Amino acid sequence: MNHPLRKAQWYSLAIVALAGDQAAKTYIDMTTPLGWSHEVTSFFNLVHVLNPGAAFSFLAGAGGWQRWFFLAIALVVSAWLVWQLSRPLRKLEALSYSLILGGALGNAFDRAVRGQVIDYLDFHLRGWHWPAFNVADMAIVGGAIALVVQSLMSTENPTAAKETR
Template sequence: MTPFFNWVHLWNTGAAFSLFANGGGWQRYFFIGIAVVVSIFLIKLILENRHKGEAIAYSLILGGAMGNLIDRVFRGYVVDSFDFYWRDWHWPAFNLADIAIVLGALLFVSSSLLGKKANTNAEPDGSD
């Protein structure tokens, strides 16, 4: 389509970057289990969290995890659609759920760093 992007339709039975894609089938259930545990943990964090930036970050990660989980449960694999490349170098294909996970992680890291910076620059109020 362009000199740097293709729409593709790839079946990823593995994890990120197709890690464990040739595992023989066990990886489907392993990744489903991990996604369920992580999703429950993220829901707990969202419900307990008072900081809006972190809650949004957790929600993006949760949405991406759930999207990939639904693919794994009903299809047995995740469908990847975006293929970016430069000349002979290809970034591993990914999907919208992966984008949500990465954006959520970046938002979490930036909100954590900015929150700590704001806390260290805050003036003491004199109370103990």
């Protein structure tokens, strides 16, 4: 049984992740200059940097073609996630896909409109520095972690019933 309200809940979560990501990026972009850095704690800075590549600045210096490559991947993955969310899913699986969808669309929007992704969260500790990231990245990673947890739970209980929607 399909419940349209249940589907709307998952699509709404993706929209909230996308909107939160874009609101934060817009705020950083409008209120700070590129290259700006502000120490918040001894291990965390707010920054304003652009990433033309993917995670960990993968292919950042590739000459520009990577913008369209990563945008195409994000759009294909997003279409697949929308399709997945239209099917009956366990709640944690639907949560995973929703978060990944919102994050993928957030970074895809940046690539399409700005040409690069705005990153602003910068963590470091004792000489170890994590590359700057954003809310979209957190949604994607959170969704991926939830998907792994769902997978492990499914292994433990292979007869777990799918959520009815």
